[in-house]
Amino acid sequence: MLGGTGEARALASALLARGVHVVSSLAGRVANPRLPEGEVRIGGFGGPDGLARWLTDHEAVAVVDATHPFAERIGTSAVAGAKAANVPLLRLQRPGWQPRHDDWHWVASLDEAAERIQELGDRIFLTSGRQGLAAFAHCARQWFLARCVDPPEPPLPPNIEILLDRGPYRVEGERALMREHRIDVLVTKDSGGDMTAAKLLAARELGIPVVVVRRPERPDAHTVHDVAAALDWVSAMLEG
Known part of the structure; x- marks a missing residue:
């Protein structure tokens, strides 16, 4: 296995x-x-x-x-x-996840996600894993909240807060987290499953656009x- x-x-x-x-x-x-x-x-x-x-x-x-x-x-x-x-x-x-009345923006890679956020917002919630943070290292204008299981290594965006945590997550917790940090864009991979899907429901409720990396x-x-x-x-x- x-x-x-x-x-x-x-x-x-x-x-x-x-x-x-x-x-x-x-x-x-x-x-x-x-x-x-x-x-x-x-x-x-x-x-x-x-x-x-x-x-x-x-x-x-x-x-x-x-x-x-x-x-x-x-x-x-x-x-x-x-x-x-x-x-x-x-x-x-x-x-994989399927959008339902959501503002989703599909991209082929994290590099493309880093480009797409330029037109969507300034306070970004990154849930794409610690190994992908380097793709956003050149993004000096945005502020990032990055959630990872383990601490990431450089290069990292200059304006970033690291949140060490792992799922499963609840919608109310994700909603509160996004509100607390005034998130206006969510970035995620199309991982699928229920363990981390709560962030998508919270983003839908809050009207936050989601950048989704295809598998x-x-x-x-x-x-x-x-x-x-x-x-x-x-x-x-x-x-x-």
């Missing part, structure tokens, strides 16, 4: 309850990650070839890629590595969108 998401933790728990041996692999980019039940390994594999060797050496019978929708590198390695090891692969990917393209793979479907797939692999 290539994990790190709530869906990965839920699937690991469900499989363990059925007596399935699961090894959950985390990238190790978060200092204190939420750990799933069962065996856990932390760190990369060394690309597709390294993953293929690991799968072969450990006699894996299936791979589930339940990584974050923006974990582009491991998603690509998963497809190539599983193919090289001749191990069936499933991608468990939560659906990166990934290689084709058999994909399901919920834990129940992934559980059925793994069960079928084991029965086969």
